[in-house]
Amino acid sequence: MNSNRASSIEQPHIIDGVAAASNVVESIKAKVQAEKLRPGLAVVLVGRDPASSVYVRNKKRRAEECGFLSRQYDLPEATREVELLALIRDLNQDPEIHGILVQLPLPPQINPNAVIEAIAPNKDVDGFHYSNAGRLGTGDIEQAMVPCTPLGCLHLLKQVLGDGLRGKHAVVIGRSNIVGKPMANLLMHNDCTVTIVHSRTVEPQNICRQADIVVAAVGIPKLVKADWIKEGAVAIDVGINRVTRTNGESGLVGDIDCDNVLPLTTAITPVPGGVGPMTIAMLMLNTLNAAARSNRLAATLTV
Ligand SMILES: NC(=O)c1ccc[n+]([C@@H]2O[C@H](COP(=O)([O-])OP(=O)(O)OC[C@H]3O[C@@H](n4cnc5c(N)ncnc54)[C@H](OP(=O)(O)O)[C@@H]3O)[C@@H](O)[C@H]2O)c1
Structure with missing residues (x-):
């Protein structure tokens, strides 16, 4: 030094990222109550990677704390890509679900890009879909999932x-x-x-x-x-x-x-x-905003 x-x-x-994240979560809870929203987050875990299991558990806990509908899908390590894609197709159509997150990394038999691109861009709360990356890259931030x-x-x-x-x-x-x-x-x-x-x-x-x-x-x-x-x-x-x-x-x-x-x-x-801690808080923010957009609410929370 x-x-x-x-x-x-x-x-x-x-x-203090813990305090900042708590503040964001409090704002989200207030917004959920004020707008009588029920944002729905689906988190998909394939396999039993210990670190991924911890991340998924923390996301589920935060989602429940925010007043969201929180669904977790635990799929076996041997899940085939077509099976995961079929689940994503169902979640894309599910009106109760506004955000879909597939926890990475995935087992080697599954192509992560195919999975990311299968998620409807308006439910891609991780913001990894090409269309969201493109929106961010072209400055269309208001419409992007970041x-x-x-x-x-x-x-x-x-x-x-x-x-x-x-x-x-x-x-x-x-x-x-x-x-x-x-x-x-x-x-x-x-x-x-x-x-x-x-x-x-x-x-x-x-x-x-x-x-x-x-x-x-x-x-x-x-x-x-x-x-x-x-x-x-x-x-x-x-x-x-x-x-x-x-x-x-x-x-x-x-x-x-x-x-x-x-x-x-x-x-x-x-x-x-x-x-x-901020990463998980922003996942909640993206899910809230996805729900608000699907309910055609103009006012979403921004960073
Ligand atoms: N806090 C969180 O919530 C959070 C979330 C995501 C990731 N992370 C952590 O953030 C870190 C990065 O994650 P990631 O997913 O972005 O990793 P990644 O995909 O492995 O990318 C690492 C990047 O670092 C560059 N790099 C490697 N060695 C370097 C060096 N000596 N000097 C300068 N750049 C170098 C690589 O360059 P090349 O492209 O040239 O290979 C690459 O672009 C990891 O520790 C990860 O665990 C934390």
């Missing part, structure tokens, strides 16, 4: 910066379809100047050091060190990496070396407790 660089910065703060993790990151950035995203240089590390690319599009839509860094980028630290906003979505523990960060930057850590600590215990760390980067920043998200 370079403490001299940190000296001019006042009170960097750790962004992927939950980047949407949660944007919400946290607006909490810190308010309307101050305009003209900021944002560097997104990672170019996946579920995080990096949609994040870059969202930031561009909010008038940031955006650079994407990936595994083939030459000297990524020099590019990151120019950023007012850094969003790291890589999957490498503590990749982003203090010398990657400009004084006063806002840092959003999407990474979730399981590591074994020196005491032998296992724990989660992000893609940013938080302890050493924190003093340089205006604000930073922790791992855990930062972006993760």
Whole structure:
């Protein structure tokens, strides 16, 4: 850590993603009650992957907390693609269901792209369908379902910066379809100047050091060190990496070396407790908005 660089910065703060997510959920509950809505979320789990089972359980719990109809479909590991596609076809037609989420990864006999493209775009609350990716990419944000993790990151950035995203240089590390690319599009839509860094980028630290906003979505523990960060930057850590600590215990760390980067920043998200809870809150938001649109309600909640 370079403490001299940190000296001019006042009170960097750790962004509380748990509290932010709770606030979003409270707004959703209020909207559901006020509009007498019953948004329906169907979550499909194929197989018994332990991490996926935890994610699905958390989504179901949050959906129930929001007052949604919450349905979970547990399919065996050996499920054939045609069987999963048939379930999706049924859910597409089901008037009680407004959001369909198929938990990834899927077993190898199932092509995830075929599954994503089978979901009706207006029920694609993960925002992975080509038509939603296209809407986001072309700036038709009002009609798009935006992927939950980047949407949660944007919400946290607006909490810190308010309307101050305009003209900021944002560097997104990672170019996946579920995080990096949609994040870059969202930031561009909010008038940031955006650079994407990936595994083939030459000297990524020099590019990151120019950023007012850094969003790291890589999957490498503590990749982003203090010398990657400009004084006063806002840092959003999407990474979730399981590591074994020196005491032998296992724990989660992000893609940013938080302890050493924190003093340089205006604000930073922790791992855990930062972006993760926001991802589920944004899934609820997308489901609420899908239900509101299907009921032809003009007013939906926005980030
Ligand atoms: N908090 C949440 O809710 C949430 C949600 C989703 C994902 N995540 C976490 O976020 C992380 C990223 O997820 P993902 O699905 O986007 O991962 P991914 O599909 O594996 O993409 C990783 C990206 O990082 C880039 N990369 C790899 N090594 C790099 C390096 N040394 N320097 C710069 N870029 C590098 C890759 O570049 P190339 O394209 O060149 O290979 C790729 O674009 C993971 O830890 C994941 O668990 C968290």
